[in-house]
Amino acid sequence: MIDLSLKDKTVFITGATRGIGDAVAAAFKESGAKVIGTGTSKKTNGNFDEYFRADFSNLDEIYNCANYLKGIRPDILINNAGIGKNSPFTEIDPATFLLMHQVNVFAPFILCQAAVPFMKNNSWGRIVNLSSIFGKISKAHRASYSATKFALDGLTLSLASEYARDGILANCIAPGFTDTELTRRMLSADDLKNIILSVPIGRMANVNEIANFILWLSSPMNSYITGQNIAIDGGFSRV
Numbered sequence: 001m002i003d004l005s006l007k008d009k010t011v012f013i014t015g016a017t018r019g020i021g022d023a024v025a026a027a028f029k030e031s032g033a034k035v036i037g038t039g040t041s042k043k044t045n046g047n048f049d050e051y052f053r054a055d056f057s058n059l060d061e062i063y064n065c066a067n068y069l070k071g072i073r074p075d076i077l078i079n080n081a082g083i084g085k086n087s088p089f090t091e092i093d094p095a096t097f098l099l100m101h102q103v104n105v106f107a108p109f110i111l112c113q114a115a116v117p118f119m120k121n122n123s124w125g126r127i128v129n130l131s132s133i134f135g136k137i138s139k140a141h142r143a144s145y146s147a148t149k150f151a152l153d154g155l156t157l158s159l160a161s162e163y164a165r166d167g168i169l170a171n172c173i174a175p176g177f178t179d180t181e182l183t184r185r186m187l188s189a190d191d192l193k194n195i196i197l198s199v200p201i202g203r204m205a206n207v208n209e210i211a212n213f214i215l216w217l218s219s220p221m222n223s224y225i226t227g228q229n230i231a232i233d234g235g236f237s238r239v
Helices: 019-031 059-072 094-122 143-166 181-186 189-198 207-218
Strands: 010-013 034-039 050-053 076-079 125-130 168-175 229-232
Touching: 010 019, 010 059, 019 034, 019 076, 019 207, 050 059, 059 094, 076 094, 076 207, 094 125, 094 143, 094 168, 125 143, 125 207, 143 168, 143 229, 168 207, 207 229
Parallel strands: 010 034, 010 076, 034 050, 076 125, 125 168, 168 229
Antiparallel strands: none
């Protein structure tokens, strides 16, 4: 029987108030872990033992979050918070491009820097960075978003290489089209239909399917997977 109990572990999850992040927080909470979540809301009733408000579009709040994280001394870090905007390449606003890199790459970089020393001292740690299938492939109008997610993969790969011998395993998860409130709000019925037709399994992912794999990858059950960018996309990016 597989035991994913994490009752002696502390996990820090960014962007944990909705969608995939909320499902990840719930999965870790059920596993017995101490769960600390972040989000942009001032108050939340999420699946947390502690909550820290942080808006990564503000540089000061990234550094404040990192300082808070140092006091948490996490065993597991899940960098889930991110933003995206699709635009024709020649119409990309440079300020928006830089902001997406700040939220999607710089914030995880700073938080990993804050978390790694404790993990190294403890000879055990798990880092999971939320990439995207568009950090493995790309499409028209996704230059800004793909640039951030490919960068996050490179950061993760370097972390895995540098700290594997210290017991720290670092991986990216690359979710495909996932059935969230935000997805359904942003896409029309025709868009959703076309997406489903493009996925070999014939549906979008459920947030719990993403969360359960992140839980396993972050647990002691994973003792040999590191440096990977693992797609959970129903075959979309490969078939």
